[in-house]
Amino acid sequence: MIPRYSRPKMAAIWEPQNRFRIWFEIEAHACDAQAELGVIPKEAARAVWERGRFEIERIDAIERETRHDVIAFLTNLAEHVGPEARFVHQGMTSSDVLDTCLAVQLTQAADILLADVEAVMAALRRRALEHAMTVCIGRSHGIHAEPTTFGLKLAGHFAEFQRHHARLAEARREIATCAISGAVGTFANIDPRVEAHVAARLGLAVEPVSTQVIPRDRHAVFFATLGVVASGIERLATEIRHLQRTEVREAEEYFAPGQKGSSAMPHKRNPVLTENLTGLARVVRAAVVPAMENVALWHERDISHSAVERIFAPDATIALDFALARMADVVERLVVYPERMRENLEMGGGIVHSQRVLLALTQKGASREDAYRLVQRNAMEAWHGRGRFLDLLREDAEVRRWLSPAEIEAQFDLAYHTRHVGTIFERVFGKEAARAAAE
Numbered sequence: 001m002i003p004r005y006s007r008p009k010m011a012a013i014w015e016p017q018n019r020f021r022i023w024f025e026i027e028a029h030a031c032d033a034q035a036e037l038g039v040i041p042k043e044a045a046r047a048v049w050e051r052g053r054f055e056i057e058r059i060d061a062i063e064r065e066t067r068h069d070v071i072a073f074l075t076n077l078a079e080h081v082g083p084e085a086r087f088v089h090q091g092m093t094s095s096d097v098l099d100t101c102l103a104v105q106l107t108q109a110a111d112i113l114l115a116d117v118e119a120v121m122a123a124l125r126r127r128a129l130e131h132a133m134t135v136c137i138g139r140s141h142g143i144h145a146e147p148t149t150f151g152l153k154l155a156g157h158f159a160e161f162q163r164h165h166a167r168l169a170e171a172r173r174e175i176a177t178c179a180i181s182g183a184v185g186t187f188a189n190i191d192p193r194v195e196a197h198v199a200a201r202l203g204l205a206v207e208p209v210s211t212q213v214i215p216r217d218r219h220a221v222f223f224a225t226l227g228v229v230a231s232g233i234e235r236l237a238t239e240i241r242h243l244q245r246t247e248v249r250e251a252e253e254y255f256a257p258g259q260k261g262s263s264a265m266p267h268k269r270n271p272v273l274t275e276n277l278t279g280l281a282r283v284v285r286a287a288v289v290p291a292m293e294n295v296a297l298w299h300e301r302d303i304s305h306s307a308v309e310r311i312f313a314p315d316a317t318i319a320l321d322f323a324l325a326r327m328a329d330v331v332e333r334l335v336v337y338p339e340r341m342r343e344n345l346e347m348g349g350g351i352v353h354s355q356r357v358l359l360a361l362t363q364k365g366a367s368r369e370d371a372y373r374l375v376q377r378n379a380m381e382a383w384h385g386r387g388r389f390l391d392l393l394r395e396d397a398e399v400r401r402w403l404s405p406a407e408i409e410a411q412f413d414l415a416y417h418t419r420h421v422g423t424i425f426e427r428v429f430g431k432e433a434a435r436a437a438a439e
Helices: 008-013 016-036 042-051 056-066 069-081 083-087 094-130 150-175 192-202 217-244 272-285 288-293 306-332 338-345 351-363 368-383 389-395 405-410 421-429 431-438
Strands: 135-140 143-149
Touching (some): 008 094, 008 306, 042 069, 056 069, 094 192, 094 421, 143 351, 150 217, 150 421, 217 272, 217 288, 217 306, 368 389
């Protein structure tokens, strides 16, 4: 991933220094287990820990000749360990190192992403409670529907990110597996207890059946989960982008002093951050299909998955880390315009209360078909600007057959639409938060 969309902590996971450090730990822990089992001398295991070193430049130079990254690493390691290096990698195969290392890297990445999701949730929670009773228009198909609150909008996104957090935690658990089973995964040349030892030291579970690689269905689930999280980011970003449109202008990204919106038009305040988040979501989701296609490897192992993972594993995790951090900041500093929300709510002259009038008519005895016809007739007049919906209903003799002017007006009470906000907030945030929101 290019530096523009990289944060240091996540990017460092995919740097050669971290990768080779993990490789070293895998080999060294395996030596410890082999020594405990009496397969290699204990002095050899100690020598690996004490003298084991590597240089990235040297590994690269060796790989240019060997065309094999693990052999290049082992050769460089042996240059430091000395004669005892002959006991390193006993009974192991390259995938034992590569796949176990990738599992460690993905769990490291997942830990950062889980913290990122929690930051988005914290921002959403704070702003949702802040605007629990900030009434705005709800939209379906992009058209005014019925009143809701801005806090409810944000509460819905919070609940979604709660689910993202749970899915990501499960994906982390599933990807955290270790394979030290040797060629074709039979443990013919290495004791299964070595695998168990390495797994425990690295905080991983053992892979039940590893063939010669860790099965890629685990990776497919992991990257599919990242794709779902990215889609959640895009859904929230899209909402903000729509609300920032000039014709709507109910909320907008924070626009810093000195910030410029356009090289040509000085008046512009563009939703550049949420547009950027929409694009980053596409990058993360782009890893999902290759991850699925990596599942079907030949027999016990091939390397058709290798180059793919070396590209998309860093890119997807780095891009999602950046996107989540940016989204948390966007929500935290989002500028909200309650007055504009009220203006938009009243734009249609009260037609957003049409369902309440419809139900009131049916409760008075009108058939649903007649009630719908009467309400729609007046709503369409208001839609075209030929009067306010409330006034048109009061003047309609057919409507007045069923409802008095006072009964008609009673259907226009906004509080009716917010009376269950506390119930929803309690479901999402708990009783205490719901009480605070109601106050």
